[in-house]
Amino acid sequence: MMTFSRFFAALSLVGMTAAYAPLTQAVQPMSQEWEIDAPAPKIPARPQGYGDRVGEKALNSFANIATGWLEMPKNVINTTNQSNIIYGFIGGLAKGMVHTAGRMGVGIAELLTLPLATKPIIYPLYIWxxxxxxxxxGEVMRLQEEPRQPEVAPPPAPQAAAPVVAPAPAPVPPPVQYPTDTNRKIDAIFKKEMMK
Known part of the structure; x- marks a missing residue:
């Protein structure tokens, strides 16, 4: 029994250290003078390292184990809001028990697989x-992938600009001229038709 408590104490210490390690690397401001109207500085997003991922996973697992029981009141409230109070209490309590077991089971599974930097299994990540x-x-045991940076192609070499030449105007065909006797025939047909 003594070795089990030592193992659990050591495991808890390692988990807490891994969870709080990223906090020790936070950058502290050089001076405490803040301008009230100044916009917040934009911090460039840096890729998460292995330690950051494992620390977040440890924090998630401990939080899910400790707060899994809150699924019962959450589901009672949500089911009551969606239906009536009787079904909300009975059905929400049953649903809450299932989700309590699920959230605590996910916490234990993430704690056991702590060295593997996997994606979170449960959503919302925390009960609150x-x-x-x-x-x-969600899916179980899916590794987090680094966002891939798009490959930047080198700019094309500058080329000499070709001289600009105005296009030649297209030739306009001459209008079609009918012989005069054709025009007289068409005029005669037109007059005959108009007299009718």
Whole structure:
């Protein structure tokens, strides 16, 4: 029994250290003078390292194990809001028990697979995030992939500009001229038809 408690204490210490390690690397401001109207500085997004991912996973697993029981009141409230109070209490309590077991099971699974930097299995990640949204479970054991940077092609070499030449105007065909006797015939037909 003594070795189990030592193992659990060591595991807890390692998990807490991994969870709080990213906080020790935070950049502290050089001076405490802040301008009130100044816009917030934009911090460039840096890729997460392995330690950051494992630390977040440890924090998620401990939070899900500790707060999994909050799924019961959450589901009672949400089911009551969606239906009536009787069904909300009975059905929400049953649904909450299932999600409590699911959230705590996900926390234990993430704790056991702590060295693998995988994507979170459960959404919302914490019980207090999106309290009115039902808990859903995603794919298990999917590794987080680094966002790939698009390859930048080298700029094309400058080329000498070709001289600009105005296009020659297209030749206009001459209008069609009918012989005069054709015009007299058409005029005669037109007059005959108009007299009718």
């Amino acid at each position: 995030d999106d309290f009115d949204v039902d808990t859903v479970y």
